[in-house]
Amino acid sequence: MVIGGFKVEDVADRASFEEMIYLLWFDKLPNQTELKEFSVSVAELRELPPATLDLLDSYAGKELNMMDALRAAVGTLGWDAPKEGSDLWVAKRLLATFPTIVAAAWRLFNRKKVINPDPVLSHAANYLYMLEGEAPNAERVRGLETYLNTVIDHGLNASTFAARVIVSTASDFVSAIVGAVGALKGPLHGGAPGPALDMVFEIGEAGKAEAVLRKKLEAGERLMGFGHRVYKVRDPRADVLAKAAEQFYKMAGDMKLYNLALDVEKVALRVLEEHKPGRNLQTNVEFYTALLLHGLGLPTQCFTPTFAIGRVGGWLAHCFEQRKDGRLIRPQSEYVGVSDRQWAEIDRR
Ligand code: ACO
Numbered sequence: 068m069v070i071g072g073f074k075v076e077d078v079a080d081r082a083s084f085e086e087m088i089y090l091l092w093f094d095k096l097p098n099q100t101e102l103k104e105f106s107v108s109v110a111e112l113r114e115l116p117p118a119t120l121d122l123l124d125s126y127a128g129k130e131l132n133m134m135d136a137l138r139a140a141v142g143t144l145g146w147d148a149p150k151e152g153s154d155l156w157v158a159k160r161l162l163a164t165f166p167t168i169v170a171a172a173w174r175l176f177n178r179k180k181v182i183n184p185d186p187v188l189s190h191a192a193n194y195l196y197m198l199e200g201e202a203p204n205a206e207r208v209r210g211l212e213t214y215l216n217t218v219i220d221h222g223l224n225a226s227t228f229a230a231r232v233i234v235s236t237a238s239d240f241v242s243a244i245v246g247a248v249g250a251l252k253g254p255l256h257g258g259a260p261g262p263a264l265d266m267v268f269e270i271g272e273a274g275k276a277e278a279v280l281r282k283k284l285e286a287g288e289r290l291m292g293f294g295h296r297v298y299k300v301r302d303p304r305a306d307v308l309a310k311a312a313e314q315f316y317k318m319a320g321d322m323k324l325y326n327l328a329l330d331v332e333k334v335a336l337r338v339l340e341e342h343k344p345g346r347n348l349q350t351n352v353e354f355y356t357a358l359l360l361h362g363l364g365l366p367t368q369c370f371t372p373t374f375a376i377g378r379v380g381g382w383l384a385h386c387f388e389q390r391k392d393g394r395l396i397r398p399q400s401e402y403v404g405v406s407d408r409q410w411a412e413i414d415r416r
Contacts, residue, residue: 068221068303068304070087070090070091070216070219070220071087071090071091071094071220073090075216075217075303075304075307076303076306076307078216079213079216079217079307080209080213080216080307080310080311082212082216083102083189083190083191083212084189084190084191084212084215084216084219084377084380085102085105085106085109085189085190086102087215087216087219087380088105088109088162088219088380089101089102089105091219091220091380091381091384092158092380092383092384092387106189106190107186108159109159109162109163109190110163110184110186110187110190110193111163111186112159112160112163112164113163113164113166113167113184113186113193114167114183114184115140115164115167115168115171116143116144116147118143119140119143119144119164119168120171120181122139122140122143123136123140123168123171123172123175124175126139126172126175126176127175127176127178128176128178130176131176132252133169133172133173133176133368133369133371133372134248134251134252134257134258134371134372134375135252136168136172136176137165137168137169137172137248137372137375138245138248138249138252140168140172141161141164141165141168141241141244141245141248142241142245144157144160144161144164144241145157145160145161145239145240145241148160154240154386154387154390157239157240157241158240158383158386158387161240161241161244161379161383162190162379162380162383163190165372165375165376165379166184166190166193166194166197166376167184167197169194169198169369169372169373169375169376170182170194170197170198171197172372173198173366173368173369173372174197174198176368182196182197182198182200183197184196184197185197185202188202189208189212190215191208191211191212191215192208194211194373194376195207195208195211198365198366198369199364206315206318207363207364210311210314210315210359210362210363211363211373213307213308213311213359214308214311214356214359214360214363214373214377215373215376215377215380216377217304217307217308217352217377218304218352218356218374218377218378219377219378219380219381220378220380220381220384220385221304221381222297224256225250225251225253225256226247226248226250226251226256226257226378226382227247227378227381227382227385228250229243229246229247229249229250230243230244230246230247230382230385230386230389231243231385231386231388231389231396232246232396233246234385234386234389234390235389235392235393235394235395235396236395237393240383240386243382243386244379244382244383244386247378247379247382248375251371251374251375251378252371254291255289257353257371257374257375257378258371259291259292259351259353260291260292260353260354260356260357260360260370260371260374261357261367261368261370261371262291263291263292263353263354263356263357264357264358264361264367264370265367266279266283266290266291266292266331267324267327267328267331267357267358270327270331271327272327273326273327273330273331273334276330276331276334276335277334277338280331280334280335280338281338284338284339284342290335290339290348291353291354292335292350292351292353292354292355292357293335293336293339293348293349293350293351293354294339294348294349294351295349295351298349298351299346299347299349300347300349301349301350302349302350302351302352304352304355305350305351305352305354305355308352308355308356308358308359309355309358311359312325312355312358312359312362313325315359315362315363316362319362324358324361324362325358325362328354328355328358332350332354335350336348336349336350356370356374357370360373
């Protein structure tokens with residue numbers, strides 16, 4: 068898999084997230100001055116308007132899905148954009164505020180005080196800081212950046228396509244990103260890592276994997292973290308994330324969950340092949356996302372929103388590209404319903 072011309076495994080654990088964004092938005096790697104200027108110009112847009120914070124506060128205690136909160140909060144942004152260069156400013160504003168929204172929503176939902184962004188910290192470090200109230204160590208920042216870089220873009224997946232369709236109507240970037248958040252929320256797309264981790268916890272020990280997984284399949288359930296519309300081989304991003312996750316569990320000195328996940332993966336691949344022979348249902352990016360984000364100490368509620376924090380960079384890169392192309396996306400459809408109905412007045416139906 069290639070991101071901005073680089074193999075994902077060559078850049079994900081080396082580049083900073085800001086560098087990857089620059090690469091996708093401006094189609095080149097930044098030099099030091101360019102990177103600094105760009106990072107500062109994004110970091111200074113991190114704070115949320117009071118109205119956005121009030122909206123998030125009004126959801127606190129209502130057990131809302133965090134992605135609903137993110138979608139609603141994103142819709143409040145962009146009204147203060149300068150007239151000149153508005154798309155770039157709005158893109159930076161959206162990129163800068165995604166972590167602030169997610170951290171604020173999580174803290175408010177858990178009845179904790181909101182922590183203001185620290186403009187001196189990097190994008191990834193600041194997200195962890197706003198969630199936890201302490202500046203994170205370098206290893207955790209690296210782990211999170213590797214994750215964000217791995218999921219930053221992936222062709223015309225459902226959420227990216229949604230964003231491009233909206234921009235193709237000559238609408239604005241905020242509307243496009245609201246639509247993309249809605250598409251990402253679904254469990255068949257970005258909503259899978261939480262349930263994937265729940266599945267590993269539910270199994271609890273390797274010996275129970277086969278029985279639990281078979282029962283799920285017999286009940287017509289899907290095994291979360293497996294299968295992909297495009298990949299019929301193992302998702303290359305799964306390896307990048309598995310490597311990053313392994314380092315974390317090793318560092319923490321507790322490989323139990325990681326090893327259990329490896330066993331669950333093996334059994335899942337075997338029972339899926341029996342369940343749908345020849346369909347090549349393989350491990351996707353979400354299985355190891357769950358493991359890595361859990362290893363990084365992120366709460367499960369934040370898994371899909373953290374995916375959004377990475378992917379918004381890719382969505383916006385597509386928005387710029389679509390704006391340049393300027394052509395309306397309007398797929399043809401074939402009507403296959405009844406076509407020769409005769410109208411009857413309501414009292415005769
Ligand atoms: N568990 C059980 N059965 C599955 C799974 C699964 N994880 N994935 C696919 N199948 C079944 C399908 O129901 C289909 O059966 P059918 O032909 O009898 O209807 C068959 O296997 C083949 O499915 P595909 O055509 O390969 O799958 P499709 O492209 O429709 O769906 C999807 C892809 C939505 C990702 C699916 O594999 C799935 O639901 N996976 C679980 C959710 C998940 O992990 N989502 C994250 C995807 S990665 C991402 O979006 C970032």
